[in-house]
Amino acid sequence: QVQLVESGGGLVQAGGSLRLSCAASGSIFSMYDMGWYRQAPGKQRELVAAITRAGATEYADSVKGRFTISRDNAKKTVDLQMNSLKRDDTAVYYCNGGPISGFLSWGQGTQVTVSS
Numbered sequence: 001q002v003q004l005v006e007s008g009g010g011l012v013q014a015g016g017s018l019r020l021s022c023a024a025s026g027s028i029f030s031m032y033d034m035g036w037y038r039q040a041p042g043k044q045r046e047l048v049a050a051i052t053r054a055g056a057t058e059y060a061d062s063v064k065g066r067f068t069i070s071r072d073n074a075k076k077t078v079d080l081q082m083n084s085l086k087r088d089d090t091a092v093y094y095c096n097g098g099p100i101s102g103f104l105s106w107g108q109g110t111q112v113t114v115s116s
Contacts, residue, residue, distance in 0.1 A: 002026035009110030020080040022095030030073040033098040036080045038091035085114045
């Protein structure tokens with residue numbers, strides 16, 4: 001069974017950058033499409049970036065051009081490079097699978113707070 005641990009969040013000023021990392025346990029990580037999700041207070045969890053097993057990526061319109069998702073199947077990690085951060089990016093960020101390859105148990109997430 002794959003377990004997910006997110007890290008790298010923090011407090012950053014608007015316009016700054018953060019790099020989130022998701023470490024997965026288990027030998028079947030490479031079989032999953034992966035995504036980074038976020039949930040802001042009072043809002044539903046949303047997908048912000050996804051990467052397939054083969055490395056194809058897609059992004060929510062709100063982060064396109066600012067965020068970059070990547071994965072390393074050998075290290076079992078999925079990273080999210082976030083640049084030009086905005087206050088609207090403030091949320092708890094989670095990594096997980098997707099609707100095609102399946103979802104895993106949700107981790108604790110990592111808090112990202114962007115100040116003006």
